[in-house]
Amino acid sequence: MVLVLTGVCPVIAAAADPPAGTRLRIVTTILPLYCFARNVAGDDAVVENLLPPGVEPHDFQFTPREMRLLAGADVLLMNGLGLETWLDRVLAGSEKPHRVVVATDGMTAELIAGAGEAGPNARAGSANPHFWQDPTLAARAVTNLLTALQAADPAHAAAFARNAARYGAELAALDVELQTGLAPLKNQPILTFHDAFPYFARRYGLRVAGVVEPVPDLPPSPRQVAALGALIRREHLRVVFAERQSPARVVEMLGRDYHVAVAYLDPLETGAFAPEAYTRGMRENLHALTGAPR
Numbered sequence: 001m002v003l004v005l006t007g008v009c010p011v012i013a014a015a016a017d018p019p020a021g022t023r024l025r026i027v028t029t030i031l032p033l034y035c036f037a038r039n040v041a042g043d044d045a046v047v048e049n050l051l052p053p054g055v056e057p058h059d060f061q062f063t064p065r066e067m068r069l070l071a072g073a074d075v076l077l078m079n080g081l082g083l084e085t086w087l088d089r090v091l092a093g094s095e096k097p098h099r100v101v102v103a104t105d106g107m108t109a110e111l112i113a114g115a116g117e118a119g120p121n122a123r124a125g126s127a128n129p130h131f132w133q134d135p136t137l138a139a140r141a142v143t144n145l146l147t148a149l150q151a152a153d154p155a156h157a158a159a160f161a162r163n164a165a166r167y168g169a170e171l172a173a174l175d176v177e178l179q180t181g182l183a184p185l186k187n188q189p190i191l192t193f194h195d196a197f198p199y200f201a202r203r204y205g206l207r208v209a210g211v212v213e214p215v216p217d218l219p220p221s222p223r224q225v226a227a228l229g230a231l232i233r234r235e236h237l238r239v240v241f242a243e244r245q246s247p248a249r250v251v252e253m254l255g256r257d258y259h260v261a262v263a264y265l266d267p268l269e270t271g272a273f274a275p276e277a278y279t280r281g282m283r284e285n286l287h288a289l290t291g292a293p294r
């Protein structure tokens with residue numbers, strides 16, 4: 001937020017909550033957080049995502065568009081766990097939004113270690129950031145967001161609470177659907193494109209046997225590809241999972257060379273920004289898993 005003070009103008013509190021009657025402006029960093037915010041805010045706040053559609057959070061670079069969005073935000077909802085290293089400089093400066101909500105705040109024992117996964121710039125020893133792949137942890141993030149929105153806009157506290165309760169029920173129903181649907185796949189090994197699914201696997205009893213890109217956006221070396229081939233044989237895998245947002249070349253090569261099918265699992269880091277994108281995407285992943293050869 002840039003404050004230009006001229007003459008004897010009273011100091012405008014750029015970092016204050018908006019006056020009653022105006023809608024809160026919430027900026028989120030990734031698709032799941034956008035969905036959580038849209039569902040909790042309803043019509044009582046404006047929600048925008050910082051990263052444009054199709055742009056992944058690992059290794060993102062700021063442009064003036066994102067600076068403008070941040071400067072106009074009352075509330076910033078971010079993931080934490082080292083996913084948004086590109087926000088560090090903004091958060092350390094005076095132009096950060098008034099309220100910064102970290103979705104993973106309060107999560108400790110339930111986090112899964114994942115040093116280096118968040119990208120080449122990630123802090124060493126940080127946890128795997130893809131918590132939203134477990135809907136019960138998604139519900140925790142919704143609670144964190146609700147608390148912050150109620151503090152930022154007390155006039156709409158009851159409406160936010162109603163919305164959050166309704167969305168929480170949706171998340172609980174999604175969790176039951178995933179539990180039921182994935183029960184036949186207990187202990188099934190899966191080979192995913194990047195390390196976005198350990199929370200999902202833990203929640204639903206799958207086993208991540210390996211990942212094609214251990215470091216996002218860094219294609220595996222020939223030696224790593226050979227190791228993946230050995231893994232496919234050892235684990236008797238019949239499918240390798242690619243991601244629609246990332247080049248499938250290596251996965252297609254593995255499929256051809258090792259005679260396994262190629263299917264798609266969506267990490268849901270980006271995509272079409274709609275309130276139902278998260279729950280719909282999780283259901284699509286369920287169907288991708290149950291429909292894949294095994």
Ligand SMILES: [Zn+2]
Pocket residue numbers: 058130194195196216267269
């Ligand atoms: Zn990721």
